[in-house]
Amino acid sequence: MSAAEEVVAEGHQAVEAVPKRAMTLGAGTSIVVLLLLLAVPLFAKNFIIFQLTQLLYLGLAVLALNILTGGSGQFSLGQSAFYAIGAYVTAVLMEQFNVNYALCLPIAGVLCFGAGFLFGQPALRLSGVYLALATFALATAMPQLLKLNFLEHWTGGVQGLVVTKPDAPFGLPMSQDMWLYYFTLVVTLAIYVFSVNLLRSRSGRAFMAIRDNEIAASAMGVNVALYKTLAFGVSAGITGVAGGLSAIAVQFVAPDSFTITLAIQLFLGMVVGGVGWLPGSIVGAAFIIFVPNIAEGISKGLSGAVFGVLLFLVIYLVPHGARQVAILSQQLAGRLRKN
Amino acid sequence: MELFTNQILAGIATGAIYACMALAVVMIYQAIDHLNFAQGEMAMFSTFISWQLMQWGVPYWGAFVITLAFSFVGGIAIERILFKPLAKAPILTNVAGFIALFAIINSSAGLIWDFTIKQYPTPFGSAPFLGSQLISTHQAGMIGVTVLLLIGLYFFFQYTRIGLAMRAAASLPESARLVGINTSWMIALGWGMAAAIGSIAGMLIAPVVFLEPNMMGGVLIYGFAAAVLGGLSSPFGAVVGGFLVGIFENLAGTYIPGVGNELKLPIALALIISVLVVKPAGLFGRHIVKRV
Numbered sequence: 001m002s003a004a005e006e007v008v009a010e011g012h013q014a015v016e017a018v019p020k021r022a023m024t025l026g027a028g029t030s031i032v033v034l035l036l037l038l039a040v041p042l043f044a045k046n047f048i049i050f051q052l053t054q055l056l057y058l059g060l061a062v063l064a065l066n067i068l069t070g071g072s073g074q075f076s077l078g079q080s081a082f083y084a085i086g087a088y089v090t091a092v093l094m095e096q097f098n099v100n101y102a103l104c105l106p107i108a109g110v111l112c113f114g115a116g117f118l119f120g121q122p123a124l125r126l127s128g129v130y131l132a133l134a135t136f137a138l139a140t141a142m143p144q145l146l147k148l149n150f151l152e153h154w155t156g157g158v159q160g161l162v163v164t165k166p167d168a169p170f171g172l173p174m175s176q177d178m179w180l181y182y183f184t185l186v187v188t189l190a191i192y193v194f195s196v197n198l199l200r201s202r203s204g205r206a207f208m209a210i211r212d213n214e215i216a217a218s219a220m221g222v223n224v225a226l227y228k229t230l231a232f233g234v235s236a237g238i239t240g241v242a243g244g245l246s247a248i249a250v251q252f253v254a255p256d257s258f259t260i261t262l263a264i265q266l267f268l269g270m271v272v273g274g275v276g277w278l279p280g281s282i283v284g285a286a287f288i289i290f291v292p293n294i295a296e297g298i299s300k301g302l303s304g305a306v307f308g309v310l311l312f313l314v315i316y317l318v319p320h321g322a323r324q325v326a327i328l329s330q331q332l333a334g335r336l337r338k339n
Numbered sequence: 340m341e342l343f344t345n346q347i348l349a350g351i352a353t354g355a356i357y358a359c360m361a362l363a364v365v366m367i368y369q370a371i372d373h374l375n376f377a378q379g380e381m382a383m384f385s386t387f388i389s390w391q392l393m394q395w396g397v398p399y400w401g402a403f404v405i406t407l408a409f410s411f412v413g414g415i416a417i418e419r420i421l422f423k424p425l426a427k428a429p430i431l432t433n434v435a436g437f438i439a440l441f442a443i444i445n446s447s448a449g450l451i452w453d454f455t456i457k458q459y460p461t462p463f464g465s466a467p468f469l470g471s472q473l474i475s476t477h478q479a480g481m482i483g484v485t486v487l488l489l490i491g492l493y494f495f496f497q498y499t500r501i502g503l504a505m506r507a508a509a510s511l512p513e514s515a516r517l518v519g520i521n522t523s524w525m526i527a528l529g530w531g532m533a534a535a536i537g538s539i540a541g542m543l544i545a546p547v548v549f550l551e552p553n554m555m556g557g558v559l560i561y562g563f564a565a566a567v568l569g570g571l572s573s574p575f576g577a578v579v580g581g582f583l584v585g586i587f588e589n590l591a592g593t594y595i596p597g598v599g600n601e602l603k604l605p606i607a608l609a610l611i612i613s614v615l616v617v618k619p620a621g622l623f624g625r626h627i628v629k630r631v
Contacts, residue, residue, distance in 0.1 A: 069431070122616045129374050130615055133567050137608030140560065144605055264438060271435040304446025311439035312421065319428045 030279075037185060046177045050249065051289065053177070056184045057245040059285035060191060062269035063278055064238035070276030071199055072231035073211025075128065078119075078135030079266045081142040082112045082236040084258035086243030088146065091161045091253040092154050101166050101248055105187065108244040109237045116236020120229035139263040146255035160254025163247050184245050191238055195278060198234065207231050272314055274323025283322035287314075346589045352478035353547075354585020355485040359540030360562025361569065361577035362492070363533040368571050369509040370529030371422070373433050377440040378537055379559030381417075383552060384444050385410040385538030386545050387452050390459060399462045403542060407535050414534025418527045426526075448552040459545035481543045488539060489578060496574075505529060560604065561588070564611045570624025580622065584611070 041049045065079050086108040093099040093107060119138065126134050145151075147158055155161065168179035198204050206227040209217035218224045247253050265288045272287040273280025295306035318324040360378065367375045375381075385406050392402035417440070425436050463480030496502040507515040508525035516522050540562075541555065548554045561584050569580025587610060592603045615621070 075431075122612070125616050125619050127619075129368075129571065130567060130619060130621075132374070133563060133608075134612045134615065136560075136563075137605070137612055140608060141605030144602055267431075268435055268438065271431050275429070275431055301450045302446055304442040304449070306446075308439040308441070308443035308446070311435060311442070315428070315432050315435050315439070316424060319425075319432045 034189075041178050041181050046175060049175075049177045049181050053181045053184050053249045054246075054289060055282065055285050056181075056188045057242045057249065058266075058269065058289060059282040060188050060245070061239050061242035061266050062273060062284045063192065063195060063281035064235045064242065065266050065270045066273070066276065066278060066281055067195055067199070067207075067238070068231050068235035069270060070278075071204065071211065072207040072228060073214075074123075074228060074231060075132045076135040076232075076235070077132050077260070077263050077267060078138035079235075079239050080258045080260065080263035081135075081138045082116055082239040083243035083246070083262065083266075084142050084146060084253075084255075085115055086112050086240030087247035087253045087258070088155060088161075088243075089240070090244035091163050091247045094163055094248075095161055096154055102183075105241050105244045109241040112240025112243075113233045113237030115240075117229050117233035119236070120232030123232065124225055124228055136260065136263075139260045143255040143259055146258070156254075158255065160252060160257075163251045163253065165248065165251050180249055184249070187241065187245065191241065192278065195238070199278075203227065203230065268311065272311075272321050274321035274326075277321070277323035277326075279326075280322040342593070346593050347586055348474045349478065350586030350589035351582055352474065352481050352585070353544075353588070354565075354582035355481045356540050356544045356547075356558060356581075357561045357565045357584050358485055358578040358581025359488065359536060359543065360558055361565035361581045362488075362574055363537040363540065364562055364566040365571060365574050365577040366529055366533035366536060368566070369574075370505075370526045370533075371426075371433075373430065373437070374563065374566075374571075375533070376434065376437040376559075377444060378533070378562070379555030380441050380444040380448075381410070381414070381534050382537035382541035382558075383555045384448055385413070385534070386459070386541035386550060386554075387448055389538075389542055390457065390545075390550055391452075393460065399460060403462075406538055406542065410534040410538035411531040414531040415527045417534070418530035422530075423523070423527075445552055452552070454552055457550040459542075459550045461546040465546075477546060484539065484543060485578075488536065492574065501528070557604065561585075561607070564608060568611050568614055568621055570621030572625050573621070573623040576621060576623030 037052075040052065044052070061079060061083055064082075065076060068074050068076055089108040089111050090101070090104040093104045094101055099107075123131055123134055146155055151157075165176045165180065167176060168174040172179065174182075199207070206217070206222045209220065209222050210224055210227055214224060243258075250257075269281065269284030269288045271284070273282070273284030291310055292303065292307055295303040295310065298306045314321070360382070363378055363382070364374060367373065367378070388409055389402040389406040392405055393399065397405065421440065422433070422436060425433055461477045461480070463476040465475050465477050467475060496506055504515070504520045505525045505528060507518075508520055508522040509529070512522045515525075540558070544558060545554065548558070562581070565580035565584045566577045567580070568584060569576030569578070571577075584607060588603055588607045591606045591610075595606065
C-alpha cells in the first residue's frame with residue numbers, strides 16, 4: 001500500500017506542511033491490516049462477518065468517490081444512483097437471467113462506467129455547487145426511476161427483488177457469509193490496487209492537474225473534457241461494482257435502499273476518511289456503519305443529534321479525517337523511535 | 340384555460356415560498372460561499388417555535404415577530420459557535436458540518452415536538468381571494484409577504500450603511516477589512532438574516548404542508564434549485580428562479596402525462612440541469628472570468 005504515498009503527497013494544499021515521507025500507510029502496516037482482514041472472519045460470528053463485508057463494499061464505494069473528488073476535484077452527491085444501477089444490474093442478471101454472480105460484477109461495472117461517462121458529458125460544463133446540484137438531482141430521481149412501470153417486469157417495482165446468496169465453490173467448508181466476505185475482500189483489494197496505480201499513472205496525474213488548476217492544466221495540453229468524464233466514468237464503474245456486491249450480501253434490492261441518504265453517507269465517509277487518501281475509505285465506511293449504532297446506543301430518541309455532534313467533533317478535531325490521524329500517529333511513532 | 344390560469348397562480352404562490360428559501364440560501368452563499376444544507380431544518384425549527392408560542396396563547400403576529408427575532412439571534416449563534424471555527428477548513432468539511440447540523444436540528448425537533456403532523460394557522464384565512472376561485476387568500480398573502488420582504492431587503496442593501504458594508508464584505512473581504520469593516524461580524528449578520536428569512540418561508544408554508552420535522556425537505560430542494568437556476572450570486576435571480584420553479588413544477592405535474600406527484604421533483608430538477616448546461620452561471624448570475 002506504499003503506493004498511496006505519492007497520491008497523498010500531491011494531495012490538498014492544507015496538508016502541505018506535513019513532510020512527504022510521513023504520509024504512507026507503510027508496507028509493514030499494510031501487511032498487518034491485510035493479515036487482520038484475512039484472519040478475523042475465522043474467529044467471528046456470521047453477523048460480524050456480514051458487517052465486515054458491508055465495511056468492504058461501502059469502503060469500495062467511498063473509494064470510488066475519493067477517486068472523483070480527491071483525484072479530479074469534482075464534487076458528487078449522486079453516487080447512490082450509480083450504486084443503485086450496479087445493484088440492480090447484478091440482481092436482475094442473477095435472478096432473471098441466471099448469470100453467475102462473479103460475472104455480474106464486471107458487467108455492472110462496465111455498464112456503470114458507461115452511465116458515469118455519459119452523465120459526465122453534460123456535467124462537464126458545471127462546477128462546484130452547480131455540479132453538486134446536478135448530481136444531487138440524479139440521486140433524488142433514481143428511486144423514482146427504479147419504480148417506473150415499464151421496468152417493473154425486471155425490477156419488481158416498489159417490491160424490489162430478492163437475491164439468492166451464493167454457496168462457496170469447489171465444496172469449500174465455509175459458510176455462505178464467510179465465502180462472500182473473502183470474495184468481497186479479493187474484489188476490493190484488486191480494485192484498490194488498480195485505483196492506486198491509476199492515480200499514479202499518466203491519467204491520474206492529469207486528474208490531479210485538473211483538480212489543482214483546471215486552466216493551467218488545459219494550457220499545458222491536458223484534455224480536460226476527456227479526463228473529467230473519464231474520472232466520472234471510473235468512479236461510477238467502481239461504485240457500480242460496490243453496489244453489485246451489496247445486492248449479493250444484503251440479498252435484496254429495492255428502490256428505497258438507494259436514496260439521497262446513501263449518497264450523503266458515502267460523502268461523509270470520504271470526508272471522515274480524508275479526501276484523496278485511499279486507505280481512509282475503509283475508515284470512513286466504518287464511521288458511517290458503526291457511528292449511527294453508537295449514537296442509537298447513547299440515546300434512542302436523539303440518535304440523529306448524537307450522530308451530528310460526533311460528526312462535528314470529528315471535523316473540529318481532525319478536519320482532514322483519518323489521514324490526519326495516520327500522519328500524527330506516524331510522527332509520534334517516529335519521535336518515539338528517536339528517543 | 341381556467342385550469343391553466345389556476346395552475347399558474349398556484350405555481351406563483353408556492354413559487355413565493357421557494358423564492359424565500361432561495362433568498363435565504365443566497366444570503367448565506369454570498370456571505371460564506373457555501374450552500375447551507377441545514378437551511379430548511381433551521382426554518383422548520385423556527386416554525387415550531389412560533390407554533391409553540393401560539394399554543395401558549397401568543398397571538399399570531401406576536402409569535403411571528405418573536406420567532407423572527409429568535410431566528411436572527413439563533414442564526415448568529417450557530418455561526419459564532421459552530422461555523423466560525425470552520426472558516427478556514429476545506430469546503431468539503433464545511434458541507435459535512437451542514438449535514439451534522441441538519442441531523443442535530445431534525446432529531447432535536449423530533450424529540451421535543453415528536454413526528455406527528457400538526458395543523459398550523461394562517462393569518463390570512465383560506466377563503467377565495469377577492470371572490471375569485473383562482474387563488475386563496477393564504478396564497479395571496481404568501482405572495483404579498485414575499486414581495487414586501489424583497490422590497491425591504493432591496494432598501495436595506497441599497498440604502499443603509501450596514502447593508503453596504505455587508506455587500507462589501509461579501510464581494511471583496513480583504514478590501515472591506517482595510518476600510519474598517521468587521522467582515523467576521525458581517526458573516527454572522529448574514530447568517531442571522533438568512534435564518535430570519537428562512538423562518539418566514541417556514542411559517543408561510545406550514546399551513547400548506549402541515550407542521551412536522553421533515554416538512555422542509557422538499558421545499559429546500561426546490562429552494563436550492565431556484566437559487567441555482569437564478570444564479571447564486573444574484574438575490575433578484577433567486578426570487579425569479581423561485582417563481583419559475585414553482586410555476587414549472589405545477590405545470591409539469593398537470594400537463595405532462597405520467598408525471599403526477601411522484602415524478603414532479605425529478606422533472607423539475609432535470610429542467611434546471613438543462614438550463615444550467617446551457618447557461619452554467621444561472622439565469623442572472625455573473626460569469627466569473629478566471630485567470631491562471
